[in-house]
Amino acid sequence: MPPPLNHPCLELELLDQTFFVKQLPVDAGVPVAIVSGLNAAQDNPSIFSITRTREEISIVGEAIGEDGEWKCIKIAGPMEFGMTGVICGFTTPLKNANVPVFAMSTWNTDYVLIPRGKVDEAVAALMEDGWKFRHISLKHA
Structure with missing residues (x-):
């Protein structure tokens, strides 16, 4: 097609x-290190996504190296x-x-x-x- x-x-x-793709249980919450990394990335923007549903949390981001x-x-x-x-x-x-x-x-x-x-x-x-x-x-x- x-x-x-x-x-x-x-x-x-x-x-x-x-990139990395991580799946977490919905009750795990978003790890503090991920949130800190997101805030630190404001000076060097890259692709970063956090999606939360009733079943899971999916996190996608740029890998190191x-x-x-x-x-x-x-x-x-x-x-x-x-x-x-x-x-x-x-x-x-x-x-x-x-x-x-x-x-x-x-x-x-x-x-x-x-x-x-x-x-x-x-x-x-x-x-x-x-x-x-x-x-x-x-x-x-």
Whole structure:
């Protein structure tokens, strides 16, 4: 399934840094070290997300050095809020290539984390499907 629109806001960017994804029980609360790190990151902003539901707390952030197990593909954005089918169109070729994803959305765009060891497969599947990367070289994991 090709991208829903051929538009610069749908170009992809493979971010250089690695990421961590943590799941905590809902009654655990957000660790003080995580909150402190978030406050300290104001001078050096990076991707950081805390999502709490009735079942769990999920935390995603930039790993220190190359310790992260995930890489991130960012859809350029900003996208109009009413644009539909983007995440479905993006994840379908990844599903077909057997690449697991952890998706996060913001108002402006979507970020999709993939396991480090699956980067080349993910990039190849997306490019074959018609997605365009802004800057890419296949030497990732």
